[in-house]
């Protein structure tokens with residue numbers, strides 16, 4: 020993908036993130052995700068029914084890459100089953116960590132395919148996935 | 162000034178994070194190297210020449226600290242691992258044994274974590290109470306506001322001389338005067354003050370002072386705990402071990418060494434302490450008054466330019482130190498730091514380990530520029546030039 024197009028997608032998700040709001044609703048699982056080395060700090064809320072992710076929203080403070088990554092993650096994960104979502108997350112992690120991955124199932128998240136070149140920003144892109152994965156595993160273990 | 166003395170400046174780098182740590186001049190690096198190459202032995206074991214030399218150099222460094230802060234005697238100066246270590250020794254070794262439930266410590270919300278969390282632990286383990294001095298509109302401490310929170314239960318006031326986000330210089334002399342009239346101890350966190358302005362513990366009448374070598378051209382992992390002699394005698398050694406005991410036969414018969422050895426258990430950071438001595442010599446050669454004057458000059462130069470940029474929100478317009486905190490309107494501080502990093506400019510973004518600051522300023526995080534005497538107007542110009550253009554920041558921050 021062209022660098023300029025990637026930039027535009029990231030900026031669009033950063034400026035108008037999907038579902039950035041608080042949810043104090045018992046139907047939602049809440050998970051906090053943060054980066055120890057910086058100040059990114061997000062709360063992510065997931066509504067899961069019968070193994071299906073019905074909704075995800077988030078709020079908190081984080082850098083442009085983290086916000087954009089979260090918005091893109093949410094866009095992609097709503098409507099997936101828990102298993103599908105976990106696979107998606109593994110695939111994304113592989114991409115960011117320079118391992119083999121499947122390009123075809125990431126949709127817009129592909130904009131981060133060269134984020135590994137900026138090692139100080141890898142964790143920004145991974146931030147939402149770290150939290151969402153934890154929430155999904157908690158759900159499965161319940 | 163003096164940039165040629167610092168090997169880090171061989172790199173193309175604009176370093177504006179001196180509040181976190183400073184660069185080291187050659188004299189410090191050479192001094193450390195000299196120890197490892199020429200007399201690399203342990204301390205306090207003067208049975209052979211090189212070990213004897215270690216003792217001389219180590220105690221010589223202590224003497225330098227004593228003079229640098231105008232302590233009365235060497236028993237008042239203990240080498241520690243840094244400010245954090247010193248503050249924990251003060252809180253746990255001196256205050257924990259003497260504080261009763263409901264006794265109060267007075268802090269401020271702009272303190273560094275290392276002057277908050279040790280007290281929080283005492284609150285949780287011993288039931289002491291924590292109070293905060295209300296800050297004025299510039300987030301400064303005033304004596305009048307201090308008086309508002311003093312009660313008959315107040316045992317100690319613990320605060321930074323200069324804070325690491327706001328950079329305000331506290332009226333320590335008035336605070337100790339008022340405190341001592343009311344039988345209250347004063348602990349001073351000197352991490353951001355001792356490197357930048359002249360410190361006279363006798364004139365300021367400070368009870369305890371903590372500071373770090375690495376923020377004043379010295380090595381990492383070394384710091385100082387200063388305390389008045391009679392108070393130092395009362396500190397319980399938290400660390401027990403070699404080098405601090407005279408003799409022991411069983412748990413009832415332990416004889417500890419006198420100060421300062423009593424509070425320096427184990428093999429100390431010998432190279433670090435000796436290197437720190439060289440850093441103090443270097444600072445003295447320039448002169449602390451001159452250092453402070455130069456930093457103020459640089460600060461004013463920076464502020465003058467920043468206030469003219471409409472999208473810069475300055476957090477600490479009023480402060481007489483080299484610390485300048487601000488935000489670029491609408492842009493997360495970390496993104497600004499990433500952007501500046503692309504131009505080899507090092508600034509700090511975040512809450513700067515002072516997580517209660519948001520209670521005072523309403524700002525959860527910010528960009529911090531912290532200057533030292535070796536920074537230049539040119540460096541400030543490059544920073545300001547990059548901050549002027551908000552479109553450029555937005556375009557290049559990711």
Ligand SMILES: Cc1ncc(COP(=O)(O)O)c(C=O)c1O
Nearest residue numbers: 243244245273275321325352373
């Ligand atoms: C005001 C203040 N206190 C304490 C510390 C802690 O110093 P150290 O990490 O050297 O122990 C710092 C350093 O960031 C500081 O700025």
